[in-house]
Amino acid sequence: MTIVDTPERRQLRELTRSFVTREVLPHLSDWERAGELPRSLHESAAKIGLLGIGFPESVGGSGGDLLDSMVVTEEIIRSGGSSGLIAALFTHGIALPHIVAAQDEALIERYVRPALAGTMIGALAITEPDGGSDVAGIRTCAVRDGDHYVVNGAKTYITSGVRADFVTTAVCTDFPGSGSLSLLVIDKGTPGFTVGRRLEKLGWHCSDTAELSFADVRVPVSNRVGPEDTGFLAIMQQFANERISLATQAYATAQRCVDLAVRWSRDRQAFGRPLVARQVVRHRLAEMHSRTEAARAYVHEVAERVAAGQPVVTEVAIAKNVAVSACDFVVDAALQLHGGFGYMRDAEVERHYRDARLLGIGGGATEIMNEIIAKGMGL
């Protein structure tokens, strides 16, 4: 059914399921309305070791690899959580890996350990108002002035940006759009760094999303992640994990919606018979199930290759698109099977339908994945 079914991963599933049941489900609707998660959730997830999954113990993590992180994602959604919840609670999964890879002890001490302990929240800021797909075209610039950089520019659609204590920020260290990128960790409260309004969105309601602006923000050179001008490579290297994570959210959401639709179709009566008594309904459920199974199998296979360090850039792009496409089909079909109730805020499928729409946009949109796939085909 799932990635290598070891006793440790079965335990991890159990731990995740009881966490979601106890700490998340009673409050998720309130957090969706509030537009953000409470900080206390980060602390309680950290206490039982969930936040640190996928990060080495040497930097304050709980150990494990990409496959263990996928187990957590699968189980959160299977238990009634959501991709929005994962985006907000595990934003450190995109904010920290560059710092860990750079092996900068001072930055690890100041940002990685507290984030994995749930006492600080981090965000990753790449996208700008002028564009997100074209990462090399970033225009937020950092100009060196002694032992500081002076940063000017703006970022948008930044997950956890409202709550974040620090932001791993992609900046241009040459002229705007030159593609010479570096990553700077910028603290909330640094003069000139403003967090704009909380952006209202179609889905991912429990995940706060912000606009950030930088006006002559002085950032110590020691807050640079790795050598200057290595930011583009660092961002591209971490995209594989982010894309596999989004692909996992996609097939896991699809699986949850298959489960909800099967249950609903057994219970709901129309014209004197349960929905599932109709062949057209059974075939629709069979197609939803088939697409979900196929997506999961492919994503698992590619994830195992990513975890083994193989260069599978094209396959990762295929995995994301295949899983997102399966998810789009399934959430739509599941909502339709629920009829009018599917359109109601009280229906879990309604939330998945809205949340899922992001998966083909974030972490590299479907069209950008197709560009990568076409390149991989030698086109």
Ligand SMILES: Cc1cc2nc3c(=O)[nH]c(=O)nc-3n(C[C@H](O)[C@H](O)[C@H](O)COP(=O)(O)OP(=O)(O)OC[C@H]3O[C@@H](n4cnc5c(N)ncnc54)[C@H](O)[C@@H]3O)c2cc1C
């Ligand atoms: C809820 C949410 C959370 C997000 N969180 C973060 C975050 O934490 N950090 C962060 O940095 N960003 C974040 N993003 C931004 C996200 O990564 C970008 O929205 C995404 O990369 C697309 O960039 P864009 O919106 O600027 O679209 P654009 O780049 O302007 O693209 C617009 C459309 O054109 C298509 N397109 C672009 N170029 C091509 C091409 N060459 N060929 C064919 N089609 C093309 C795109 O696929 C897209 O469909 C988030 C976005 C959302 C909505």
